[in-house]
Amino acid sequence: MRRLAPYQTGLWLAEYLDIRCQLCRRYRSTPQSKLLQYQEQSSQYKLSEPSIQTALKKRSFLTHIGSRANSCLSSGLLCAHCHNDMTWLPRPFEVDIAPSISLSIQASTYYEYPIRQAIRAFKHQEDMTKLSLLLHAIRQLPRPHGCHRNNSVIIAMPTTSQRLVKRGFDPVSILSAQLSKHWHIPLWQGVKRIDDTVSQQGLTRAERLSNLDNAFAIIEKPPKKRLLLFDDVSTTGASLQALARVFVSFEHARKINTKSYRNYHISAYALAHGNQM
Structure with missing residues (x-):
């Protein structure tokens, strides 16, 4: 099995094992499907939905770990509030x-x-x-x-x-x-x-x-x-x-x-x- 670089390990830990928002640390992170729903209500200065969908599809180098693991660990990175702030x-x-x-x-x-x-x-x-x-x-x-x-x-x-x-x-x-x-x-x-x-x-x-x-x-x-x-x-x-x-x-x-x-x-x-x- 190929050894992961330190920054790859960091990505895995942050995206899959920590359910708190990575910005505010106060709220639970939101599944990406819900973030997409929030994004549909974005203003003209925010990204379009197709762009976000493309970005989110590429958000992890570990998408191959299996659908079962993904469903259990799909907590996302940010809470909805922080995600919306960042997309401005x-x-x-x-x-x-x-x-x-x-x-x-x-x-x-x-x-x-x-x-x-x-x-x-x-x-x-x-x-x-x-x-x-x-x-x-x-x-x-x-x-x-x-x-x-x-x-x-x-x-x-x-x-x-x-x-x-x-x-x-x-x-x-x-x-x-x-x-x-x-x-x-x-x-x-x-x-x-x-x-x-x-x-x-x-x-x-x-x-x-x-x-x-x-x-x-x-x-x-x-x-x-x-x-x-x-x-x-x-x-x-x-x-x-x-x-x-x-x-x-x-x-x-x-x-x-x-x-x-x-x-x-x-x-x-x-x-x-x-x-x-």
Whole structure:
């Protein structure tokens, strides 16, 4: 039998053995069939029912455990109240990446209590039982219109080798891999992050932008025209802005130096948006 990775074990424990809501922890979680009924009454800013049905069908890597086990353990992740709160997508916000060019950033939820605590526990305490909740939030992101596996790639926010060694795992890579499965769009890892930058947490917007000067380097040409950038938490959008600017510069250089110019379309997505203070 194949051994499960730690994050897979966390998914199993959270989704199948804990009947309390993974957000508020006060109420029993609601079966997914009932959550779909609540979703039918959603507003225009919420996802459509077919999108939710697709997301829920993919919510577990253990659906093969059998119908009997599923019927006994189908308690869901969230109570109806928390599920409805999470399905309200924040409005996209924009940052400038070049003259007359802006980057649209769409988050799946706000970086507020209690999702903030779940993200922190996952990132800083390696609490893998929170991963299923974060994936539930990510699956609220609607796939960008017109994007598919043949014309798009997902680019996860790169981490430094120093931070990877210190933390022992890369949270953004794990989350982006699940987003890749949900959208059926491949990941691309042709960007690296320079080690001489410091953590963005606690910095002002001006300090964040200054800290990210020359923080990224493209190591190979992007294979697709549409580039979907992804980060776990976007506070001011500075990290995604800096990453997008690298591709704009790369694009401009190729336009000057070669006739095989590719006009990239860049958009950005995040698990959560808000203040990290």
